[in-house]
Amino acid sequence: MKTIKTFVESHPLLSYLALTFAISWGGIILAVGFGPGGFSATPEQFRMTAPYAAIPAMLLGPSVAGMLLTGLLDGRAGLREFRSRLLKWRVGARWYAVALLTAPLSVTAALLALSLISPEYLPGIFTSDEKVPIVLMGIAVGLMAGIFEELGWTGFAIPRMRLRYGVVSTGLFVGVLWGAWHFLQGYWASGVTSGELSLVFWLSTWLTGTLVGSLVAYRVLMVWVYEHTNGSLPVAMLMHASLAASQIILIPLVWSGVASIMIGFAYAAALWVVVGAVALANHGYLSRQPPLRRRVT
DSSP states (O other): OHHHHHHHHHOHHHHHHHHHHHHHHHHHHHHHHHSTTGGGOOHHHHHHHIIIIIHHHHHHHHHHHHHHHHHHHHHHHHHHHHHHHHTOOOOOHHHHHHHHHHHHHHHHHHHHHHHTTOGGGSOHHHHOSOHHHHHHHHHHHHHHHHHHHHTTIIIIIHHHHTTTSOHHHHHHHHHHHHHHHTHHHHHHHHHHHTTTSOHHHHHHHHIIIIIIIIIHHHHHHHHHHHHHTTSOHHHHHHHHHHHHHHHHHHSOSOOSHHHHHHHHHHHHHHHHHHHHHHHHHTTTOOOSSOOOOOOOO
């Protein structure tokens, strides 16, 4: 036990990542393995298992890891500081606007641009006959994802990364890992979204465009907002919730094959344009102050 604690104290970020992936991926693997169809489960069978085991495992990974390691490394003082960031609601109204509107405006802009090619790319909420259920489901899923995931990513990982790295470097690093963390979830759902494309080709482009492209860009923006709201966890949670909700509410009803790839890359491009605009507006410097230099692994 003492050896484990010594390792965690020496490598807090690595310990967080290992525990987060172990809980989330381990939970998904167990859910699929003991669920209908086992490891050869179809996307339809996976959707039967996901609400009861796979999705809770994904939500618990970052939150449990973040809270557990905060208590282990920093004790009651660390948990009190964590609580203070969790209750930090009083920030400027413009930061709430940025947190809530960045995702839906970026998604809408990307989809409207693609709709010039084909009307099938119009935002799903525009063409759906069940607008209210879609909106309600988007809000519910978004809040769950935002609250539970950011207890770990923003609550634990990002503050420790910022001890050594700047906003962009922190966002890039955490964003890549955040995207990789979603891989298994996307893999078992890929039978529907890959459409007529081969699984290998679809997964490689999906990882590049949707996960690495859009999630990394969005994480850079989240770290920037977190930096300028003095470490407000509620704002980070709302910004994450807005992203998840937008993907449910706005993604076109036709979401498979080439269409899903084009949407992923278009959305990633829109977000990187936003990152570039923010950087230009801040003269290329997104941090409020230079990061403190301290070794964090």
